[in-house]
Amino acid sequence: xxxxxxxxxxxxxxxxxxxxxxxxxxxxxxxxxxxxxxxxxxxxxxxxxxxxxxxxxxxxxxxxxxxxxxxxxxxxxxxxxxxxxxxxxxxxxxxxxxxxxxxxxxxxxxxxxxxxxxxxxxxxxxxxxxxxxxxxxxxxxxxxxxxxxxxxxxxxxxxxxxxxxxxxxxxxxxxxxxxxxxxxxxxxxxxxxxxxxxxxxxxxxxxxxxxxxxxxxxxxxxxxxxxxxxxxxxxxxxxxxxxxxxxxxxxxxxxxxxxxxxxxxxxxxxxxxxxxxxxxxxxxxxxxxxxxxxxxx
Numbered sequence: 001x002x003x004x005x006x007x008x009x010x011x012x013x014x015x016x017x018x019x020x021x022x023x024x025x026x027x028x029x030x031x032x033x034x035x036x037x038x039x040x041x042x043x044x045x046x047x048x049x050x051x052x053x054x055x056x057x058x059x060x061x062x063x064x065x066x067x068x069x070x071x072x073x074x075x076x077x078x079x080x081x082x083x084x085x086x087x088x089x090x091x092x093x094x095x096x097x098x099x100x101x102x103x104x105x106x107x108x109x110x111x112x113x114x115x116x117x118x119x120x121x122x123x124x125x126x127x128x129x130x131x132x133x134x135x136x137x138x139x140x141x142x143x144x145x146x147x148x149x150x151x152x153x154x155x156x157x158x159x160x161x162x163x164x165x166x167x168x169x170x171x172x173x174x175x176x177x178x179x180x181x182x183x184x185x186x187x188x189x190x191x192x193x194x195x196x197x198x199x200x201x202x203x204x205x206x207x208x209x210x211x212x213x214x215x216x217x218x219x220x221x222x223x224x225x226x227x228x229x230x231x232x233x234x235x236x237x238x239x240x241x242x243x244x245x246x247x248x249x250x251x252x253x254x255x256x257x258x259x260x261x262x263x264x265x266x267x268x269x270x271x272x273x274x275x276x277x278x279x280x281x282x283x284x285x286x287x288x289x290x291x292x293x294x295x296x297x
Contacts, residue, residue, distance in 0.1 A: 107145030
């Protein structure tokens with residue numbers, strides 16, 4: 001088997017992910033650190049190229065293509081390696097549960113058992129799951145809950161629910177694997193709509209909603225061109241350019257927006273885009289290089 005990994009700067013992540021989604025036969029791994037994001041996919045020999053270690057160009061004007069030297073602002077690092085036949089088990093080992101909001105939310109793949117312990121609510125036994133349990137299996141749709149932008153959005157949704165503001169319709173823009181939509185539904189928003197352009201994401205969203213026992217309306221929407229679905233509450237884990245586009249097309253009935261996917265240095269321009277349509281900053285949260293915002297009309 002071949003493992004193909006692409007490491008890039010955070011601002012290149014959307015372009016790299018879009019390219020890999022076309023190739024990903026067994027799901028996408030994601031790791032991040034200061035100044036970098038890495039995506040990895042697995043496939044049999046013949047499905048993925050054995051490239052060794054090279055550099056490629058990630059440029060909005062075209063697909064990934066080889067580059068001769070490791071210089072230039074569009075370059076990304078590409079590595080491929082042969083891995084043992086037990087790759088499927090190792091891939092599973094890579095994905096651990098993500099604990100969010102001080103343990104109040106656990107996002108886990110289905111092969112991990114729900115977490116249990118002493119933090120139980122009224123009427124629950126000591127061996128029953130603690131907190132909000134969300135099951136998401138890694139696949140071809142972006143989002144396993146591990147990325148800082150996803151974690152911050154979940155935290156903000158939990159805090160809004162604590163303040164008694166979970167209720168009524170909610171739209172999840174760029175739903176991916178529907179982590180945020182499922183969290184919102186379990187916290188009390190209803191109905192919840194998840195929209196995405198990628199067909200793989202829509203299928204994953206439906207499957208994940210069913211696995212978590214929540215109702216989710218799923219629709220294909222091109223957020224670069226089409227207006228988002230109208231809802232009083234919107235959650236959007238998107239890139240800064242797309243957030244700016246979305247802000248201009250939000251329906252007047254949108255009163256509250258939770259958004260992330262933007263770099264900290266992009267926060268001011270995103271805030272300005274929402275302020276122009278009457279949605280002002282209520283809270284900003286940073287995690288490393290990433291930011292999340294809560295905006296209210």
